Amino acid sequence: MSQNKTDGEVIFVGAGPGDPELITIKGSRALERADRVIYAGSLVNPELLKLCRPGTPCHDSASLTLEEVLALMLDGTKRGETIVRLHTGDPSMYGAVKEQFDYLEEQAIPYSVIPGVSSVFAAAAAVKREFTLPDISQTLILTRLAGRTPVPEREALAQLARHQTSMAIFLSVQDMGAVVEALLEGGYQASTPIAVVAKASWPDEEVLFGTLETIVAKVQAAGIRKQAQILVGDFLDPTGGYARSKLYDPTFTHEYRQGTDR
Template sequence: MSTTDVATTATQGQMSQVAPVVHFVGAGPGDPELITRKGYRLVSEADIVIYAGSLVNPDILAACKKGCEIHNSATMNLDEVIEVMKRGASEGKAIVRLHTGDPAIYGAIQEQMDRLKELDITYAVVPGVSSFLATAAALKQEYTLPNVSQTVIITRMEGRTPMPPKEKLGMLAAHEATMCIFLSVQMIDRVVEELIKGGYSPKTPVAIVVKASWPDQRIIRGTLETIAQIVSQEGVLRQAMIVVSKVLDSDYELSKLYDKGFSHMYRSAKD
């Protein structure tokens, strides 16, 4: 284990560093080469891996060493996941909880980490490449173009998980920022209705990337007034990121960062 793999715990009012027993690892959006080097190493060294169902590319699990105990959390509830971690910790085993994308976004890791705190089991988090970033790469698109959009909103349509009152999709739409909408393609009609009601023009460009970075990745384009019908025709129901933004089809100003007339601490302006 690397000297950088440490977790911080409070002991008698002082902070001490100990090796974590559990690593929450972001597996990336799908392409097995998009997991970080650290994440891949931890998977290859783990005695127990608990992975997030069909969303994790099985090619990543191929890195597990012989004899590694592998659990599919799609068939498990929270208590069962924690019980595997608790048992593994008591046996002195290295445990990886493998989530897709970056686990900080819709990963439901906070409840797991809080339970581990209660059990005094140390843990650490290894970030990953989120699917909203893999989507931008697939689209060959920058989300923050000068004079078009300088804000990216990451959100989802309200479903079984309710949204706080001030985070309803229609309210967020008032900003007309670049919006990356997770877990909502199956409700595309409602998404479109809320966005237009909230302030986006029906002509606003929309791009949907299905299974970003996977071999069977697909890109669907349209506008808010056409995208629902296109999605219905394409039969898209899951594993898709919705991007709504004028950056997808707009003129923009060039960045000041590389403007020859703009000086900063590393470069003087030139005529």
């Protein structure tokens, strides 16, 4: 590890899915005291930058390389600045943060992470559904279709679909036909419910409901090509019914309540 000690720090902040009110209080406070902000301008709502003090330098990383982002961090922290690296959603999901962490550790630059609301949860809120319904699914798979960024063969969408769980698929709506093909190959029925939520929590949010048989035509008709979550599984439409939660069942005993016979 380098011994280039600095007085500055870098704070990675999850900006949330789009609605500026969905940033955490801790994240907003970091923006309020930031000396410099590097934000993902292609996805982060620019309204969040109004939380910064007037005159705070804000760098849009959409057109920058990793090396250019790191140079901004190094320059700022050498000056003793607190730098906020503002990522869309939560930084841990497709945030390309590990390579930034590695560099900061090599340079002995202090950094921390403030989590954010992921678009997957904003999408669930938009469709008003629960991923983990008793007797339907107790597992949620978060994944993406292979594209210019490959996925390991064992994580191919068709392989994951064999589990028949609730699924949320990121970064894949631009190839909706391939998504549906992989899901069918993995064992989902053509009648399986599916939802596409474009720009979840933004003012122009759009929600499409369908089945694996109908969704491709709906997505094409709507012209949705990016910034969309694909939600798949019977949790969207549990036509066979679902079990009542044990937590609030009056016959169920747990640490805080003695169950009673009906």
